[in-house]
Amino acid sequence: MTRKEIFLTAAFRENSIWKQILGICSALAVTNLMLNSLIMGLGVIFSLGLSSLTISLLRDHTPRSVRMIAQTLVIAAYVIIVDILLKAYLPQISRQLGPYVGLIITNCILMGRLEAFASKNPPLDSLIDGIGAGVGYTLVLLVIAFVRELFGFGSLLGLRILGDWWTNWSIMVMAPSAFFLLALLIWIVNKHYYRVK
Amino acid sequence: MMDISSFLLFWAAIFTSNILLTNFLGMCSYLSVSREVESSLGLGVAVTFVLTFTTALNWLAYYYVLVPLNIVYLQYIVFIIVIAAFVQLLELLLERYVPALYYTLGIFLPLITVNCAIFGVSLFMVIRNYNFLQSIAFGAGSGLGWLLAILMLAGIRSRLKEKLIPAGLQGAGIILIITGILALAFIGFSGVAPIQ
Numbered sequence: 233m234t235r236k237e238i239f240l241t242a243a244f245r246e247n248s249i250w251k252q253i254l255g256i257c258s259a260l261a262v263t264n265l266m267l268n269s270l271i272m273g274l275g276v277i278f279s280l281g282l283s284s285l286t287i288s289l290l291r292d293h294t295p296r297s298v299r300m301i302a303q304t305l306v307i308a309a310y311v312i313i314v315d316i317l318l319k320a321y322l323p324q325i326s327r328q329l330g331p332y333v334g335l336i337i338t339n340c341i342l343m344g345r346l347e348a349f350a351s352k353n354p355p356l357d358s359l360i361d362g363i364g365a366g367v368g369y370t371l372v373l374l375v376i377a378f379v380r381e382l383f384g385f386g387s388l389l390g391l392r393i394l395g396d397w398w399t400n401w402s403i404m405v406m407a408p409s410a411f412f413l414l415a416l417l418i419w420i421v422n423k424h425y426y427r428v429k
Numbered sequence: 430m431m432d433i434s435s436f437l438l439f440w441a442a443i444f445t446s447n448i449l450l451t452n453f454l455g456m457c458s459y460l461s462v463s464r465e466v467e468s469s470l471g472l473g474v475a476v477t478f479v480l481t482f483t484t485a486l487n488w489l490a491y492y493y494v495l496v497p498l499n500i501v502y503l504q505y506i507v508f509i510i511v512i513a514a515f516v517q518l519l520e521l522l523l524e525r526y527v528p529a530l531y532y533t534l535g536i537f538l539p540l541i542t543v544n545c546a547i548f549g550v551s552l553f554m555v556i557r558n559y560n561f562l563q564s565i566a567f568g569a570g571s572g573l574g575w576l577l578a579i580l581m582l583a584g585i586r587s588r589l590k591e592k593l594i595p596a597g598l599q600g601a602g603i604i605l606i607i608t609g610i611l612a613l614a615f616i617g618f619s620g621v622a623p624i625q
Binding site for chain 2: 258304305308309311315331406408411412415
Protein backbone atom coordinates (compact mmCIF):
# COMPACT_ATOMS: atom_id res chain seq x y z
CA MET A 233 0.00 0.00 0.00
CA THR A 234 1.21 3.50 -0.73
CA ARG A 235 1.31 6.02 2.09
CA LYS A 236 -1.73 7.82 0.68
CA GLU A 237 -3.71 4.58 0.72
CA ILE A 238 -2.64 3.88 4.30
CA PHE A 239 -3.94 7.30 5.32
CA LEU A 240 -7.23 7.01 3.48
CA THR A 241 -7.88 3.46 4.71
CA ALA A 242 -7.25 4.46 8.31
CA ALA A 243 -9.38 7.59 8.04
CA PHE A 244 -12.37 6.31 6.04
CA ARG A 245 -12.66 2.66 5.01
CA GLU A 246 -11.52 1.39 8.41
CA ASN A 247 -12.76 4.43 10.35
CA SER A 248 -12.52 3.54 14.02
CA ILE A 249 -15.91 4.93 14.97
CA TRP A 250 -18.31 3.96 12.25
CA LYS A 251 -16.57 0.76 11.12
CA GLN A 252 -14.93 -0.61 14.25
CA ILE A 253 -17.22 1.04 16.84
CA LEU A 254 -14.26 1.95 19.04
CA GLY A 255 -13.66 5.06 21.12
CA ILE A 256 -17.34 5.86 21.43
CA CYS A 257 -17.08 7.30 24.95
CA SER A 258 -15.34 10.52 24.07
CA ALA A 259 -17.03 10.74 20.67
CA LEU A 260 -20.32 11.13 22.50
CA ALA A 261 -19.20 13.14 25.49
CA VAL A 262 -17.38 16.11 23.98
CA THR A 263 -19.56 16.66 20.92
CA ASN A 264 -21.96 19.25 22.34
CA LEU A 265 -19.61 22.01 21.11
CA MET A 266 -17.61 22.04 17.87
CA LEU A 267 -14.58 23.77 19.38
CA ASN A 268 -14.28 21.16 22.13
CA SER A 269 -14.56 18.38 19.54
CA LEU A 270 -11.87 19.98 17.40
CA ILE A 271 -9.46 20.33 20.33
CA MET A 272 -10.22 16.79 21.46
CA GLY A 273 -9.62 15.53 17.92
CA LEU A 274 -6.30 17.34 17.68
CA GLY A 275 -5.30 15.82 21.02
CA VAL A 276 -6.10 12.34 19.69
CA ILE A 277 -4.28 12.96 16.38
CA PHE A 278 -1.20 14.14 18.28
CA SER A 279 -1.08 11.32 20.83
CA LEU A 280 -2.09 8.59 18.37
CA GLY A 281 0.36 9.67 15.67
CA LEU A 282 3.31 9.97 18.00
CA SER A 283 2.59 6.84 20.01
CA SER A 284 2.26 4.89 16.73
CA LEU A 285 5.67 6.22 15.72
CA THR A 286 7.20 5.38 19.09
CA ILE A 287 5.72 1.88 19.31
CA SER A 288 6.83 1.18 15.76
CA LEU A 289 10.39 2.26 16.56
CA LEU A 290 10.37 0.04 19.65
CA ARG A 291 8.64 -2.90 17.98
CA ASP A 292 11.75 -5.10 17.66
CA HIS A 293 12.89 -4.37 21.20
CA THR A 294 9.65 -4.92 23.11
CA PRO A 295 9.09 -8.49 24.37
CA ARG A 296 5.56 -9.66 23.47
CA SER A 297 4.66 -10.33 27.10
CA VAL A 298 5.03 -6.69 28.16
CA ARG A 299 3.81 -5.03 24.98
CA MET A 300 0.38 -4.04 26.35
CA ILE A 301 1.82 -2.25 29.34
CA ALA A 302 4.50 -0.66 27.12
CA GLN A 303 1.78 0.63 24.78
CA THR A 304 -0.26 1.99 27.68
CA LEU A 305 2.73 3.82 29.15
CA VAL A 306 3.72 5.35 25.80
CA ILE A 307 0.15 6.56 25.23
CA ALA A 308 -0.03 7.90 28.79
CA ALA A 309 3.18 9.87 28.30
CA TYR A 310 1.82 11.65 25.21
CA VAL A 311 -1.58 12.22 26.78
CA ILE A 312 0.10 13.88 29.76
CA ILE A 313 1.82 16.24 27.31
CA VAL A 314 -1.52 17.07 25.69
CA ASP A 315 -3.11 17.60 29.10
CA ILE A 316 -0.36 19.92 30.33
CA LEU A 317 -0.42 21.94 27.09
CA LEU A 318 -4.21 22.36 27.30
CA LYS A 319 -4.08 23.37 30.96
CA ALA A 320 -1.43 25.98 30.17
CA TYR A 321 -2.77 27.51 26.95
CA LEU A 322 -6.51 26.70 26.84
CA PRO A 323 -7.51 26.43 30.51
CA GLN A 324 -11.21 26.99 29.84
CA ILE A 325 -11.49 24.23 27.26
CA SER A 326 -9.39 21.97 29.46
CA ARG A 327 -11.96 22.46 32.24
CA GLN A 328 -14.86 21.76 29.89
CA LEU A 329 -13.28 18.59 28.55
CA GLY A 330 -12.70 17.52 32.16
CA PRO A 331 -11.69 13.89 32.48
CA TYR A 332 -12.09 13.14 28.78
CA VAL A 333 -8.55 14.27 27.88
CA GLY A 334 -7.13 11.79 30.38
CA LEU A 335 -9.53 9.19 29.05
CA ILE A 336 -7.70 9.24 25.70
CA ILE A 337 -5.42 6.73 27.46
CA THR A 338 -8.17 4.14 27.74
CA ASN A 339 -9.62 5.07 24.35
CA CYS A 340 -9.80 1.77 22.48
CA ILE A 341 -8.86 3.46 19.18
CA LEU A 342 -5.29 4.04 20.31
CA MET A 343 -4.64 0.55 21.63
CA GLY A 344 -6.42 -0.84 18.58
CA ARG A 345 -4.23 0.99 16.05
CA LEU A 346 -1.03 0.26 17.97
CA GLU A 347 -1.84 -3.42 18.21
CA ALA A 348 -3.17 -3.81 14.67
CA PHE A 349 -0.74 -1.60 12.75
CA ALA A 350 2.14 0.08 14.57
CA SER A 351 3.49 -3.07 16.20
CA LYS A 352 3.99 -4.69 12.78
CA ASN A 353 4.89 -1.85 10.39
CA PRO A 354 7.79 0.58 9.81
CA PRO A 355 7.82 3.93 11.68
CA LEU A 356 6.80 6.35 8.93
CA ASP A 357 3.88 4.18 7.76
CA SER A 358 2.75 3.86 11.39
CA LEU A 359 2.88 7.61 11.90
CA ILE A 360 0.70 8.10 8.82
CA ASP A 361 -1.71 5.37 9.92
CA GLY A 362 -1.98 6.96 13.36
CA ILE A 363 -2.63 10.41 11.96
CA GLY A 364 -5.15 8.97 9.47
CA ALA A 365 -7.10 7.19 12.19
CA GLY A 366 -7.01 10.37 14.27
CA VAL A 367 -8.30 12.46 11.36
CA GLY A 368 -11.14 9.99 10.74
CA TYR A 369 -12.09 10.18 14.42
CA THR A 370 -11.96 13.99 14.40
CA LEU A 371 -14.20 14.17 11.32
CA VAL A 372 -16.89 12.04 12.97
CA LEU A 373 -16.71 14.19 16.10
CA LEU A 374 -17.06 17.37 14.06
CA VAL A 375 -20.05 16.07 12.10
CA ILE A 376 -21.92 15.13 15.29
CA ALA A 377 -20.88 18.36 17.04
CA PHE A 378 -22.03 20.40 14.03
CA VAL A 379 -25.60 19.13 14.44
CA ARG A 380 -25.59 19.29 18.23
CA GLU A 381 -24.18 22.79 18.49
CA LEU A 382 -26.32 24.19 15.67
CA PHE A 383 -29.60 22.93 17.11
CA GLY A 384 -28.62 23.00 20.78
CA PHE A 385 -27.11 26.49 20.94
CA GLY A 386 -27.92 28.03 17.54
CA SER A 387 -24.22 28.59 16.98
CA LEU A 388 -21.21 27.06 15.23
CA LEU A 389 -17.70 27.20 16.73
CA GLY A 390 -19.12 29.68 19.23
CA LEU A 391 -20.43 32.06 16.55
CA ARG A 392 -24.14 32.76 16.64
CA ILE A 393 -25.65 31.49 13.36
CA LEU A 394 -29.36 31.26 13.98
CA GLY A 395 -31.13 34.49 14.92
CA ASP A 396 -33.26 35.46 17.89
CA TRP A 397 -36.26 33.63 16.49
CA TRP A 398 -34.49 30.33 17.15
CA THR A 399 -35.42 28.34 20.26
CA ASN A 400 -32.62 26.03 21.40
CA TRP A 401 -33.42 22.34 21.46
CA SER A 402 -32.17 21.43 24.91
CA ILE A 403 -32.31 17.72 24.01
CA MET A 404 -29.35 18.34 21.69
CA VAL A 405 -27.21 19.45 24.62
CA MET A 406 -28.14 16.42 26.67
CA ALA A 407 -26.87 12.87 26.45
CA PRO A 408 -29.61 11.07 24.45
CA SER A 409 -29.12 13.13 21.30
CA ALA A 410 -25.50 11.99 21.10
CA PHE A 411 -26.61 8.36 21.03
CA PHE A 412 -29.31 9.04 18.44
CA LEU A 413 -27.05 11.08 16.15
CA LEU A 414 -24.24 8.54 16.22
CA ALA A 415 -26.73 5.76 15.43
CA LEU A 416 -28.07 7.83 12.55
CA LEU A 417 -24.56 8.49 11.23
CA ILE A 418 -23.68 4.79 11.38
CA TRP A 419 -26.91 3.98 9.55
CA ILE A 420 -26.22 6.49 6.77
CA VAL A 421 -22.62 5.35 6.38
CA ASN A 422 -23.64 1.68 6.27
CA LYS A 423 -26.29 2.37 3.67
CA HIS A 424 -24.51 4.76 1.34
CA TYR A 425 -20.81 4.06 1.88
CA TYR A 426 -20.58 0.34 2.59
CA ARG A 427 -23.87 -0.32 0.76
CA VAL A 428 -25.04 -2.92 3.29
CA LYS A 429 -28.17 -4.64 2.01
CA MET B 430 -14.50 19.78 49.46
CA MET B 431 -17.97 19.44 48.04
CA ASP B 432 -20.74 19.69 50.58
CA ILE B 433 -22.89 16.72 49.67
CA SER B 434 -23.68 13.64 51.72
CA SER B 435 -22.13 10.36 50.63
CA PHE B 436 -25.49 8.66 50.80
CA LEU B 437 -27.01 11.12 48.35
CA LEU B 438 -23.99 10.83 46.11
CA PHE B 439 -24.37 7.07 46.03
CA TRP B 440 -27.95 7.29 44.72
CA ALA B 441 -27.14 10.15 42.40
CA ALA B 442 -24.32 8.12 40.82
CA ILE B 443 -26.76 5.31 40.06
CA PHE B 444 -29.66 7.33 38.71
CA THR B 445 -29.19 11.02 38.00
CA SER B 446 -25.66 10.99 36.64
CA ASN B 447 -25.37 7.41 35.50
CA ILE B 448 -21.80 6.79 34.44
CA LEU B 449 -22.83 5.22 31.15
CA LEU B 450 -26.05 6.97 30.20
CA THR B 451 -25.00 10.52 31.01
CA ASN B 452 -21.20 10.39 31.01
CA PHE B 453 -20.79 7.82 28.23
CA LEU B 454 -18.09 5.87 30.07
CA GLY B 455 -17.54 2.15 29.62
CA MET B 456 -19.18 2.01 26.19
CA CYS B 457 -16.82 -0.53 24.60
CA SER B 458 -17.57 -3.45 26.92
CA TYR B 459 -21.19 -2.27 27.20
CA LEU B 460 -21.61 -2.74 23.45
CA SER B 461 -19.71 -6.01 23.14
CA VAL B 462 -20.70 -7.98 26.25
CA SER B 463 -24.42 -7.11 26.44
CA ARG B 464 -25.53 -10.02 24.24
CA GLU B 465 -26.68 -12.14 27.18
CA VAL B 466 -28.13 -11.27 30.56
CA GLU B 467 -25.94 -13.76 32.42
CA SER B 468 -22.60 -12.49 31.18
CA SER B 469 -23.75 -8.88 31.56
CA LEU B 470 -24.53 -9.58 35.19
CA GLY B 471 -21.09 -11.16 35.68
CA LEU B 472 -19.27 -8.25 34.13
CA GLY B 473 -21.42 -5.71 35.95
CA VAL B 474 -20.70 -7.29 39.34
CA ALA B 475 -16.98 -7.40 38.57
CA VAL B 476 -17.01 -3.74 37.46
CA THR B 477 -18.86 -2.65 40.62
CA PHE B 478 -16.42 -4.49 42.84
CA VAL B 479 -13.28 -3.25 41.10
CA LEU B 480 -14.65 0.29 40.79
CA THR B 481 -15.37 0.59 44.52
CA PHE B 482 -11.92 -0.56 45.56
CA THR B 483 -9.84 1.19 42.89
CA THR B 484 -11.57 4.52 43.55
CA ALA B 485 -10.64 4.19 47.23
CA LEU B 486 -7.06 3.13 46.41
CA ASN B 487 -6.63 5.93 43.88
CA TRP B 488 -7.96 8.46 46.39
CA LEU B 489 -5.31 7.32 48.88
CA ALA B 490 -2.61 7.35 46.19
CA TYR B 491 -3.60 10.83 45.05
CA TYR B 492 -3.86 12.58 48.42
CA TYR B 493 -1.14 10.71 50.32
CA VAL B 494 1.47 10.17 47.59
CA LEU B 495 0.99 12.42 44.56
CA VAL B 496 -0.03 15.65 46.31
CA PRO B 497 2.67 15.62 49.05
CA LEU B 498 5.38 14.77 46.50
CA ASN B 499 4.02 17.44 44.14
CA ILE B 500 3.84 15.05 41.17
CA VAL B 501 0.13 15.39 40.42
CA TYR B 502 0.84 15.41 36.68
CA LEU B 503 1.71 11.71 36.96
CA GLN B 504 -1.84 10.89 38.11
CA TYR B 505 -2.82 9.19 34.83
CA ILE B 506 0.06 6.74 34.94
CA VAL B 507 -0.34 6.06 38.66
CA PHE B 508 -4.11 5.47 38.34
CA ILE B 509 -3.66 3.10 35.41
CA ILE B 510 -0.99 1.12 37.25
CA VAL B 511 -3.10 0.93 40.44
CA ILE B 512 -6.09 -0.35 38.45
CA ALA B 513 -4.05 -2.90 36.48
CA ALA B 514 -2.27 -4.13 39.61
CA PHE B 515 -5.53 -4.41 41.56
CA VAL B 516 -7.22 -6.40 38.82
CA GLN B 517 -4.22 -8.70 38.51
CA LEU B 518 -4.12 -9.26 42.27
CA LEU B 519 -7.84 -9.94 42.39
CA GLU B 520 -7.45 -12.49 39.62
CA LEU B 521 -4.69 -14.32 41.51
CA LEU B 522 -6.60 -14.29 44.81
CA LEU B 523 -9.84 -15.48 43.24
CA GLU B 524 -8.10 -18.29 41.41
CA ARG B 525 -6.38 -19.42 44.60
CA TYR B 526 -9.16 -19.12 47.17
CA VAL B 527 -12.54 -18.90 45.41
CA PRO B 528 -12.14 -20.94 42.23
CA ALA B 529 -15.90 -21.14 41.66
CA LEU B 530 -16.17 -17.34 41.47
CA TYR B 531 -13.01 -17.22 39.39
CA TYR B 532 -14.56 -19.35 36.69
CA THR B 533 -17.63 -17.13 36.44
CA LEU B 534 -15.96 -13.72 36.78
CA GLY B 535 -12.41 -14.57 35.73
CA ILE B 536 -12.86 -14.06 32.01
CA PHE B 537 -14.20 -10.55 32.60
CA LEU B 538 -11.33 -9.31 34.71
CA PRO B 539 -8.84 -8.57 31.90
CA LEU B 540 -11.62 -6.63 30.12
CA ILE B 541 -11.98 -4.39 33.15
CA THR B 542 -8.46 -3.01 33.00
CA VAL B 543 -9.32 -1.29 29.73
CA ASN B 544 -12.84 -0.27 30.78
CA CYS B 545 -12.80 3.51 30.74
CA ALA B 546 -15.51 3.72 33.41
CA ILE B 547 -12.99 2.58 36.03
CA PHE B 548 -10.39 5.14 35.03
CA GLY B 549 -12.99 7.85 34.43
CA VAL B 550 -14.50 7.56 37.90
CA SER B 551 -11.06 8.08 39.43
CA LEU B 552 -10.59 11.19 37.31
CA PHE B 553 -14.03 12.56 38.24
CA MET B 554 -13.20 11.95 41.89
CA VAL B 555 -10.11 14.19 41.59
CA ILE B 556 -11.80 16.89 39.48
CA ARG B 557 -14.81 17.18 41.81
CA ASN B 558 -12.69 17.15 45.02
CA TYR B 559 -14.55 14.32 46.71
CA ASN B 560 -13.40 13.25 50.17
CA PHE B 561 -12.62 9.61 50.97
CA LEU B 562 -16.12 8.55 51.98
CA GLN B 563 -17.71 10.40 49.05
CA SER B 564 -15.27 8.70 46.68
CA ILE B 565 -16.22 5.23 47.89
CA ALA B 566 -19.91 6.08 47.62
CA PHE B 567 -19.40 7.53 44.15
CA GLY B 568 -17.37 4.49 43.02
CA ALA B 569 -19.89 1.97 44.31
CA GLY B 570 -22.84 3.97 42.94
CA SER B 571 -21.25 4.34 39.53
CA GLY B 572 -20.54 0.61 39.40
CA LEU B 573 -24.15 -0.24 40.27
CA GLY B 574 -25.38 2.31 37.75
CA TRP B 575 -23.26 0.69 35.05
CA LEU B 576 -24.55 -2.75 36.09
CA LEU B 577 -28.12 -1.46 35.83
CA ALA B 578 -27.54 -0.01 32.36
CA ILE B 579 -25.89 -3.12 30.90
CA LEU B 580 -28.54 -5.40 32.44
CA MET B 581 -31.34 -3.37 30.90
CA LEU B 582 -29.67 -3.42 27.51
CA ALA B 583 -29.01 -7.16 27.71
CA GLY B 584 -32.64 -7.76 28.58
CA ILE B 585 -33.83 -5.72 25.62
CA ARG B 586 -31.28 -7.25 23.25
CA SER B 587 -32.38 -10.79 24.08
CA ARG B 588 -35.87 -9.87 22.80
CA LEU B 589 -34.47 -8.18 19.73
CA LYS B 590 -33.05 -11.32 18.14
CA GLU B 591 -35.97 -12.28 15.96
CA LYS B 592 -37.10 -8.73 15.17
CA LEU B 593 -36.73 -7.19 11.72
CA ILE B 594 -34.23 -4.35 11.77
CA PRO B 595 -33.08 -2.30 8.74
CA ALA B 596 -29.80 -3.73 7.43
CA GLY B 597 -27.73 -0.62 8.07
CA LEU B 598 -28.92 -0.34 11.65
CA GLN B 599 -28.12 -3.90 12.69
CA GLY B 600 -25.41 -4.26 15.31
CA ALA B 601 -24.14 -1.03 16.78
CA GLY B 602 -26.78 1.27 15.30
CA ILE B 603 -29.84 -0.22 16.96
CA ILE B 604 -27.99 -0.63 20.28
CA LEU B 605 -27.11 3.06 20.27
CA ILE B 606 -30.73 3.99 19.62
CA ILE B 607 -31.90 1.77 22.49
CA THR B 608 -29.25 3.33 24.73
CA GLY B 609 -30.44 6.78 23.68
CA ILE B 610 -33.99 5.91 24.73
CA LEU B 611 -32.69 4.55 28.05
CA ALA B 612 -30.73 7.77 28.56
CA LEU B 613 -33.87 9.76 27.78
CA ALA B 614 -35.73 7.80 30.48
CA PHE B 615 -32.96 8.48 32.98
CA ILE B 616 -33.23 12.23 32.40
CA GLY B 617 -36.48 11.88 34.31
CA PHE B 618 -34.44 11.28 37.48
CA SER B 619 -32.30 14.34 37.04
CA GLY B 620 -34.28 16.63 39.35
CA VAL B 621 -34.18 14.14 42.21
CA ALA B 622 -30.59 14.47 43.39
CA PRO B 623 -28.32 16.95 41.61
CA ILE B 624 -24.63 16.41 42.25
CA GLN B 625 -22.86 18.95 40.11
